[in-house]
Amino acid sequence: MRWNHAYVEHEGALARTGFGQMASALPRMMAVVLRAGWAADRRALVGLVVAQVGQGITGATGLVAVNGVLTHLFADGPTPDKLRQSLPALIVLAVVSVGTALLAAWSTAMSGRLEPQIERAVSTQYYRAVTRVEVAATEQPEIQRHLEAGKFGTDSARRMLGLSVGITGVLISMVASAAVLASLHWALLPMLLAIAVPRGWGAVRTARREYLSRRHWVDHRRAVATLLQYLTMPHAAGEIRAHEAGTLLLRGYEEMSRLVETEQRRLARAQAHTELVAGAFSGLASLGCYGMLWWLLTSGGLPLAVGGTAVVAIRNSTAGLTSLVRQVNRMYEEMLQFSDTEEATRLAAEHAIPRTGAPLPSPVRAVRVEKVSFTYPGATEPALTDVSLRVRPGEVTALVGMNGSGKSTLAKILAGLVLPTEGAVWWEGADGERVELRDADRAQVFRSVGLLAQDFPQWQMTAAANVAVGAGDRARDMAEVRSAARAADVDSLVEGLAHGWDSIVFKGYERGVQLSGGQWQKLATARSRYRDAPFLLVDEPTSALDPHAEIEAFERLRQLADDGTAVVLITHRLAATTTADHIYVLDAGRVAEDGTHDQLMARPGGLYQHMFQRQAAQYGHPPTPPHDLPTARRAGAPHPDAAG
């Protein structure tokens, strides 16, 4: 059983590649690595190439020197003379060995310098592209999977450099050996090839099988990893123990791990079979190779010294071949992973938020939502249908409604995070000029909006960074950080911590502290205030605050609006909406009612009036008589007075 069957249908193009195509893809991938290396650090790359070519030359020279030594040793004459004559070749051999060692050390130093730089370049390119993808696109499972798969290949480029170095080194030395062998006797070359081909075939088969298995099981493995993560997460610790959730999760882990083990066993059996077949053919070829050598020597077709050199060359090449096979195997896998990253980066660019667009009017006098409908990718029901409303600077616009009625979705549309499926969002200027969200410069839209989401992120960073991350497009200004914190009533709390603004607001780190839910909400509020944008969208900003803090928070939002900010307030605390300038009541994705608090309370049987009275009743006010309750409205049946 796989965690996600749909993923099985998605296979990368390289997974279907045959041996020939793989061989032709290798140089292309090496070219990619070379390009990345060239962009990252030219000097290191040139040093690396020189070291590799140098090692190839020293290898070939060494083999020629071995031949020289053997020729003298196998010649007729007294042994002291033969040794003396072979001395120059022995000295060359010694110099070549020292040279090879120096070049190998240089190569290691250069690749060590280059590898992290390449990884950084590829990762930055991938993550930059991914963070620019339209939010709606990331919600499409097919795109999400591609983007997720790309994550595994960000360090492949780094490993590919190391492997390219290894493969180039072995290839150069094998080509050098082959050239020396061919110059000694032409028949030795096809023998070398006969040993190489079965091993190459086995490597490709093994790599492709492992890759496909990993792709098919990636979601399953992710789920297993997530299960384990929960077991040690501090915020899950309570339920893990009190609800015995840990027992359930561990059982799930064991079951899922057993499935992985079954797959591992299948893979190991298949790999062993491939290795056996490849090894058998390669062994037969080696046998033939030595047999032929024997025949050449005994029939007098080959001098004994050349035979000795050939044995050294074949042994070198076979040892090199084993390492080549291993490295090609890994290179092929890395290639597949890397091509996923390339594909993800390409896909991300295809679905990126446009970098250009019409400038917004300055100043913006209103954002007008006109007959907007929105359906989440893959959803069967629309989250919003035919919604119209207006948000203006200097006003608090409240969005209220039942759970799932579409308030947060509407906030995402107002923030420019998702584009409507139908309808338009106009950013209007003072003189009637207006720009539609799809045509607008989205970067400018984002700069105009401060956001406090219902599920705001709790960054595992310092308190200062948690506020300053609210405006990642400008340098941190601690005076502004403090002022935003003051506005969110969290300044004295942070400044009272042992490490003040440098405290890491997550336990477990050095300087780490644990904040309460309400303190986190205040810190997130400070973040949205630090954005200092003309539009502020706050989604349940007081859900974790105590009564005093809540009242103060709403008063501050009111003050902010009075000072000219357009505040969009999403809340279930209807006491706070009494002072809103305009309230939109959402019901099943439609605007059911809108108006001021007084207007809405004056609507007999209205949804707002009903919700308000029920809340008020908790504080001792008489509940609404049953006959006043509104009838449930469904999507497709808008309230007759809904804003259009």
Ligand SMILES: Nc1ncnc2c1ncn2[C@@H]1O[C@H](COP(=O)(O)OP(=O)(O)OP(=O)(O)O)[C@@H](O)[C@H]1O
């Ligand atoms: N990312 C998503 N993908 C698919 N459907 C979603 C997504 N987010 C919300 N929905 C659906 O859209 C509808 C509106 O959700 P939304 O979060 O906008 O409601 P809400 O009014 O903010 O609710 P609440 O008061 O509970 O916060 C719901 O039916 C919800 O299931």
